[in-house]
Amino acid sequence: AQKVTQAQTEISVVEKEDVTLDCVYETRDTTYYLFWYKQPPSGELVFLIRRNSFDEQNEISGRYSWNFQKSTSSFNFTITASQVVDSAVYFCALSGSARQLTFGSGTQLTVLP
Amino acid sequence: DAGVIQSPRHEVTEMGQEVTLRCKPISGHDYLFWYRQTMMRGLELLIYFNNNVPIDDSGMPEDRFSAKMPNASFSTLKIQPSEPRDSAVYFCASSLDVGTGLRANSPLHFGNGTRLTVT
Numbered sequence: 488a489q490k491v492t493q494a495q496t497e498i499s500v501v502e503k504e505d506v507t508l509d510c511v512y513e514t515r516d517t518t519y520y521l522f523w524y525k526q527p528p529s530g531e532l533v534f535l536i537r538r539n540s541f542d543e544q545n546e547i548s549g550r551y552s553w554n555f556q557k558s559t560s561s562f563n564f565t566i567t568a569s570q571v572v573d574s575a576v577y578f579c580a581l582s583g584s585a586r587q588l589t590f591g592s593g594t595q596l597t598v599l600p
Numbered sequence: 601d602a603g604v605i606q607s608p609r610h611e612v613t614e615m616g617q618e619v620t621l622r623c624k625p626i627s628g629h630d631y632l633f634w635y636r637q638t639m640m641r642g643l644e645l646l647i648y649f650n651n652n653v654p655i656d657d658s659g660m661p662e663d664r665f666s667a668k669m670p671n672a673s674f675s676t677l678k679i680q681p682s683e684p685r686d687s688a689v690y691f692c693a694s695s696l697d698v699g700t701g702l703r704a705n706s707p708l709h710f711g712n713g714t715r716l717t718v719t
Contacts (some may be wrong), residue, residue: 500716519705520705522707524710530689530712530713530715531690531694531710531712531713532710534707534708534709537706537707539704539705545714574701578643582705583705585707586631586650586655586658586697587633587645587648587656588645588708589645590642590643591642592642593642593643
C-alpha cells in the first residue's frame with residue numbers, strides 16, 4: 488500500500504519569508520514517482536513537479552525548490568521569498584507500479600502581506 | 601491544447617435524483633482518472649481507465665456509482681440515486697504514458713472539477 492503524509496495542515500507566513508512544506512511517503516515499489524500539485528482558491532489542481540525514485544538530485548525552479556531524500560522517504564518543497572499569490576493548498580502525491588496518484592492530505596499555505 | 605474539460609461546473613440536485621458528470625480528456629491521452637475531493641477524505645481515487653478499459657474501480661463507494669468510457673474522448677461518472685453525502689468536488693484527469701523511463705507515470709492533468717451539491 489502507498490501512503491503520503493503531510494503533517495502540516497496549515498502554515499501561515501509573512502510575505503518574503505521562506506517556507507518549507509514537508510512530505511513523507513511510504514511505498515513498497517522500487518520504482519516510483521513523486522509529485523507536487525498546487526490548488527489555488529479557484530479550485531483547479533496545477534501540476535508543479537515530478538521526480539522519479541532513481542534521481543535524488545534536488546531541483547530548483549525560480550523561487551521553488553524541492554529536496555528529495557530517499558533515506559528519509561521525504562520530498563520537501565521550499566518556496567523562497569514567498570508572495571501572496573503563493574497562498575494555496577499544496578498536495579504531495581505518489582505513484583508507483585499502480586498508475587494512480589495517491590495524494591497527501593494537503594497543506595494550506597497562507598502568505599500574509 | 602484545450603486541457604481536460606469537465607461539465608457541468610456546478611450541479612445542484614435533490615436526493616434521489618440521477619446525476620451525470622462528464623469529462624473530455626486531453627486528446628491522445630491514454631489514461632483517465634476520476635477523483636473526488638471532500639474536506640473529510642481529501643482527494644480520493646474513484647476509478648481509472650487505460651485505453652478506455654476500467655483498470656481499478658476499487659475506490660467507487662458503492663453500486664450507486666458507475667463510470668463509463670465509451671471512446672477515447674469521453675467519459676461519464678453517474679450517481680443513481682444521489683445522496684447528500686455524495687456532495688463533493690469531482691475531478692477528472694488524464695495522462696499519457698508510453699513505456700518506461702521519462703515518459704512513465706507522467707503527470708496527471710486535471711479538469712476544473714464539478715462541484716456537486718445534493719440536498
